[in-house]
Amino acid sequence: MNQFPMTVLGAESLRKELDHLKSVKRPQIIAAIADAREHGDLKENAEYHAAREQQGFCEGRIQEIEAKLSNAQIIDIKKMPNNGRVIFGATVSIENVDTGDEVTYRIVGDDEADIKKNLISVNSPIARAMIGKEVDDAFTLKTPANEVEYEIIKVEYI
Template sequence: MTRFPMTVAGEKRLREELEDLKTVQRPRVIEAIAEARAHGDLKENAEYHAAREQQGFIEGRIQELEGKLSTSQVIDITAIPKTGKVIFGTTIDLINLDTDAEVRYQIVGDDEADIKAGKISVSSPIARALIGKEEGDVVVVITPGGDVEYEIDQVHHI
């Protein structure tokens, strides 16, 4: 079975969402279905159909989260010795050598990736180019718009 890397914070967020779905959202939808059934004819009852659709979404999301959590490999970056190398979970300050623009990314699991928050997937082209490199190294990232060169300014093991 393939294990998918995930940070401790990512696992916590998924577990909290799963708990909310099971203890808050699911009972609320079950109550809404029961209330809609009490109104009579289910064939033309829009409230009933909307609640059933919501229930299907919730149950699907619960299964998805349980599957992700069962195949996850939680990596606690704070327990890994600091080597100065780029590894899963590290935060990297990069300098684009063409534009001198500075960016900061944290390498996280696929489900945690959020480019606006500076979190990139471990399977993204830039993360794959960075893994194993050290401060001062220059990496070439192959993008659809062409090759981009970055210098690794700092590696943070936060």
């Protein structure tokens, strides 16, 4: 069974969602199904069918989260000595060599990635280009339009 890297925050987030689904959402759906059953004929009962569909989605998500957590390799970057190397979980500041623009990303698991929060997947092209590099190392990222050169200016294990 393959293990998937996940940060401590990513695992906590999934556990919270799982807890919410099991303790809040599931009972709400069960109550909605029971309520809809009381309305009589189930064949033409839209509320019943909607609740059953919601139940399917909810149970599917519960199974998905449980599977992800059981296959997760949770990595706590804060417990590792910072040797300046870009690894999974690191927060990396890079500078575009041509424009001087700086951006900071945290390298996370696929499920945690959110570009709006500067969380990039370990499997993304930019993360793959950075992994193993150190402060002051340069790397080139190929984009559909051109190639962009970046320099790593800071690596944090936070």
